[in-house]
Amino acid sequence: MAAPDTDGVVILVEDDPDLRLLTTRWLEKAGWDVEPVESGEALFDVLPTTIPDCVCLDLGLPGMSGMETLHRLRRTHPRLPVVILTADREVDTVVEAMQGGAYDYLPKPLDRTRLETVVRNAVERHGMALKIAGLEQASTTTDEYAGMLGRSPVMRALFRQVDRVASSEVTVLLRGESGAGKELVARAIHDQGPRARGPFVALNCAAVAETLQEAELFGHEKGAFTGADRRRAGRFEQADGGTLFLDEVAELSASLQAKLLRVLQERSFHRIGGAEEIRVDIRIVAASHRDLASEVAAGRFREDLFFRLAVFEMDVPPLRARGDDVLLLARRFLAQHGGEPPPRLDDAVVALFRRHRWPGNVRELENAVQRALVVCRDGLVRLEDLPPRIREAAAAGTDGPGEEPGAPAGAGAEGAGGPLSMEELERRALVEALERCDGNVAEVVRQLGIGRTTVYRKLKKYGLR
Structure with a gap:
């Protein structure tokens, strides 16, 4: 057949x-x-x-x-x-x-x-x-999808990806610059999926001191350490039945990376100072502004944890790659923060918004609009109402960083001939795993912690099978 x-x-x-x-x-x-x-x-x-x-x-x-x-x-x-x-x-x-x-x-x-x-x-x-x-989804006339706003082709493509992956349980890794809206995407994946009635718990790993990371993730018992005056549930426990969003996951310490890998494999853990095994039913969405494949190549991130997290990878585009979405968002922020009727944008501001490269992405845009609303007059946002940094960048012709629009942050680890692509890094990792396991694919599956079909598909893709 x-x-x-x-x-x-x-x-x-x-x-x-x-x-x-x-x-x-x-x-x-x-x-x-x-x-x-x-x-x-x-x-x-x-x-x-x-x-x-x-x-x-x-x-x-x-x-x-x-x-x-x-x-x-x-x-x-x-x-x-x-x-x-x-x-x-x-x-x-x-x-x-x-x-x-x-x-x-x-x-x-x-x-x-x-x-x-x-x-x-x-x-x-x-x-x-x-x-x-x-x-x-492609034919819809609305510019909004699951709490996200955009009509640019890159955002339409992102909306379709969210719709595809939300109905599954697969672990998702979001890649994108700071301020691009990775948490919004993670929440959309949660809200559009079967876990929507469960909790959505977010943790910015970069905002937690290394000494507190384990307690923040897994909780602790009363008396587990100085200051632990009561039992506290960690983020994994809080997310039971729902989704746990680990933002800036690359900032976890090496020891926490090892513990996180074990929990992802076993779906169980112990609170600090506790003997009870706690099992959880959660979906993991992780994110980083760093290129995790490059972090693996540099020895700063565990290879096996990377493969466990990067089952389905999605790129969240920077604001400069989204065309006139910047105006949609600016007008949304004016309506949210500016009262009725919301102030308008002067033509010169519209031109500057389109030209500016927005290194801080959507977060920078919202801050600029909020600042302008404080000082604008007569219901019109003018150039002089914008933050000096944005006006100065426009005047100097240096609107943001110089990389090409849409280029991923920290793209590519350096090899002998220049930056390595994500595919080459992935291929090298598979080759090394095969060598460690003497060609035993079942052992490669166990060590990398990813599905058998995923491993075979990647082996076929890179001509290793």
Whole structure:
């Protein structure tokens, strides 16, 4: 049977090792990347490291039953098609599964042709639903999406990415300059996803002293250290059932990076001074204005933690790359902070806003507007109302830093022939991991802490397989 027209990722949940191996081979030969797991618990362990297009789910699982797994998937991944595999031919069981949100069911023993046909249809339906959602987003006339404002092509593309990744559990790494709005993007991912009713907890790692980082993340018991006069829940505990946003994650100390990696792998931790193991159900979104691949190459950030965080990477564009979004945002800030009716922008201010490079991004723009509102007269913001720094940069013709618009902060680590691309850094990391593990891909998966299909896809991409 011909392979699908487009790549797709299928997670196979089957406790029988022989059937799991056979079904995996069938699906892989049909053209899909397959992530085989043995239980419902293992399924939810791999979901933060992959974005599946379909789940094939055995109902007769040990531990968390197949039906329990299905109901939880419907809550966490309402758009993801689930194909039930069952040896139970009782009508009531099939009806319960279909009413519980299954896409289709296949009786055991499995028929290979029927399996490939049903999975193909499920993957294609999922892809079509995503395309329709993307087209609806692209054709919308509003300039606002999930609390973000913008009509520029780069922001439309970002909105589509958020819509794609929000419905999954995959860990997201946001890259962008300070003030570009990374926390807004993280909150949009939370608000547009199945965890929207849970807490959204944000922590700026750069704002926490190194000696307090562990307590801030994981909490502490009463008497754990001087000044700990009561038990305190950390950010991980506070985010249980929701999303934890780790901003400026590159600023974590080396010891905290190691502890964070362990918690991401095990989804459990201990408060400082405590013996109780605390398990949490959270989604992680991380962000940094630094290029983490370069930080890895320089030895300042753990390679295994980088791979664990950078499952799905998104670039948040700087304000200078967003065209007339600067005027949309400026007028929004005038309306928010300026009363009714809001002041207008003088033509000279409009021209300067378009020309200025905004090194501080949206945060700098909002501060400039707020300053102008304090001193403007007659409902009009003029050049003299703007902060001197912006006026002086315009007069000198040095509106901000000199890199090209949209260039990532700190892009590329230095190699012998100049800066290395993100792809080359990633390829080198995989080569080194393969060498350490003597070519054992399963060990590479374990060491890097990312999904099997993700590793195989990257090995194929870089010609290492």
